[in-house]
Amino acid sequence: xxxFIKVTGVSHVYPNGVTAIQDVNLEIGEGEIVAVLxxxxxxxxxxxxHFNGLLKPTTGQVTVGNMNTKKERIAKLSSLVGYVFQNxxxxxxxxxxxxxxxxxxxxxxxxxxxxxxxVKKAIELFELENLLDANPFDLNSSKxxxxxxxxxxxxxxxxVVLDEPTTGQDHKGCKRVxxxxxxxxxxxxxxxxxTHDMQLIGELNCRVVIMNKSRKIADDRADVVFKNQxxxxxxxxxxxxxxxxxxxxxxxxxxESYLTIDSIVKWFKHNKKGLEEERKIGTGS
Amino acid sequence: MSNRDAIVxxxxxxxxxxxxxxxxxxxxxxxxxxxxxGIIxxxxxxxxxxxxCLNRxxxxxxxxxxxxxxxxxxxDISQRSVADMADKVGFVFQEPENQxxxxxxxxxxxxxxxxxxxxREEMKYRIQExxxxxxxxxFEKRSPLALSGGQQQRLAIASVxxxxxxxxxxxxxxxMLDPRGKNEVYDVLRKxxxxxxxxxxxxxEVERMASYCDKILVLDDGEVIMFGTPKEVFSELTLLHExxxxxxxxxxxxxxxxxxxxxxxxxxxxxxxxxxxxxxxxIK
Numbered sequence: 324x325x326x327f328i329k330v331t332g333v334s335h336v337y338p339n340g341v342t343a344i345q346d347v348n349l350e351i352g353e354g355e356i357v358a359v360l361x362x363x364x365x366x367x368x369x370x371x372x373h374f375n376g377l378l379k380p381t382t383g384q385v386t387v388g389n390m391n392t393k394k395e396r397i398a399k400l401s402s403l404v405g406y407v408f409q410n411x412x413x414x415x416x417x418x419x420x421x422x423x424x425x426x427x428x429x430x431x432x433x434x435x436x437x438x439x440x441x442v443k444k445a446i447e448l449f450e451l452e453n454l455l456d457a458n459p460f461d462l463n464s465s466k467x468x469x470x471x472x473x474x475x476x477x478x479x480x481x482x483v484v485l486d487e488p489t490t491g492q493d494h495k496g497c498k499r500v501x502x503x504x505x506x507x508x509x510x511x512x513x514x515x516x517x518t519h520d521m522q523l524i525g526e527l528n529c530r531v532v533i534m535n536k537s538r539k540i541a542d543d544r545a546d547v548v549f550k551n552q553x554x555x556x557x558x559x560x561x562x563x564x565x566x567x568x569x570x571x572x573x574x575x576x577x578x579e580s581y582l583t584i585d586s587i588v589k590w591f592k593h594n595k596k597g598l599e600e601e602r603k604i605g606t607g608s
Numbered sequence: 609m610s611n612r613d614a615i616v617x618x619x620x621x622x623x624x625x626x627x628x629x630x631x632x633x634x635x636x637x638x639x640x641x642x643x644x645x646g647i648i649x650x651x652x653x654x655x656x657x658x659x660x661c662l663n664r665x666x667x668x669x670x671x672x673x674x675x676x677x678x679x680x681x682x683x684d685i686s687q688r689s690v691a692d693m694a695d696k697v698g699f700v701f702q703e704p705e706n707q708x709x710x711x712x713x714x715x716x717x718x719x720x721x722x723x724x725x726x727x728r729e730e731m732k733y734r735i736q737e738x739x740x741x742x743x744x745x746x747f748e749k750r751s752p753l754a755l756s757g758g759q760q761q762r763l764a765i766a767s768v769x770x771x772x773x774x775x776x777x778x779x780x781x782x783x784m785l786d787p788r789g790k791n792e793v794y795d796v797l798r799k800x801x802x803x804x805x806x807x808x809x810x811x812x813e814v815e816r817m818a819s820y821c822d823k824i825l826v827l828d829d830g831e832v833i834m835f836g837t838p839k840e841v842f843s844e845l846t847l848l849h850e851x852x853x854x855x856x857x858x859x860x861x862x863x864x865x866x867x868x869x870x871x872x873x874x875x876x877x878x879x880x881x882x883x884x885x886x887x888x889x890x891i892k
Contacts, residue, residue: 363758564857
């Protein structure tokens, strides 16, 4: 099957002469979750802005659902690819949260009945019931960000791009983002994440694309990529804290990747008997 | 480290106009000179408002009814203006876009110092020093608005650091930074201590806070729920979970092993502590 998003030999040079991405090849198929990782300035955001035609390749080609992004209008692409910006100020512009939530559906001429259904669901997930009449600019940035995500949820585009969705979110907000990604995935959407949040990636254990100095340097599943400490060092990435711990516990199974708290608890569950016989587990500090 | 009190907050209550309940309720805490305090809490718990009370932005610019007293180095600040406080308490805002106003990076850093009447020579020296500290050397002539979010965040920190305040407050200063950038900011926080400065940081980064902060204050719905060392605070997992908050991953892991498998490794709060606590000589 043809991949839904196909990036072929793409470079992008900004008008000021800075080359932000160089010779990137990438294919994303139906139903995939792909996280784009890399340090600030590595080209992550530039890359994903090519998916909805916000940026056009300087050389090379990007096709989305068989459309060449260079030849299509952004309006047409945006019904396919929804983009939630890192900075919510770049996204929200209407005077009430309610209008913000309905705007996308209206714009795409989605039926009233369907719009109601989707907006209602978004309101529930993000607990926006009491904020519908509020001006988004009176709310704090993490709430504004959630409104951006809720609006995309209402549009429900084929591809959802979330740029730093957990930035500035509290623990509950982060869990909600995880839930949102899983929900989009279950409904058959393609989810593209741009993030520094390694706990989120650990929980998803999804496909990971690593950008470094404007080039793609890795493309594999998180558990494979995170095992490669050399690579993480090159790209200035830090695995989830439990994985840093697991890397130093020699008795764990070296063939496994311990990306989550769950995975380590599970190991202890299976090996508890052996532990009890030894009675050598520390008493802590 | 001296034993002088840097910040003493007593009975602090603050209420915005036209609201029914205060956003800060009867807050007490004391921070010693040279200590770094981490403030954690859910979105909307009052963290930023509390921090803004410390440099008088609340209630002089952001108005409302403030009760109780705040002393900075033994002086009651209730009659001071924000400008008065500027050389004592530096503030790095959550959204750097709101803080940056100048045409170039070096002018941005010079701006705050200019208001303090610092000599040109000294300014030049401090611009270079702070740019190095935040990893922005070579950016002197760039426009602040052309920088990435992470770079803007570091510039905002540099321009406050250059003023050499006795107390430095940072409101989620690392939210847009990559892991290296986050570490750099937390290292700056550590350096603050070697300069004898006192730090206050608001963040959701519990793992970094556990290793860099001396004290943690947990705010929920405007009340201080806990105040103590990271060890004391992060060991209270049940309480944290009730507030939909979390402890460092290694602490969470240890807690689950205790509850689900009756394996007790104590409550490590950093990777180093956890490695020690989890040391098992051999397993069959």
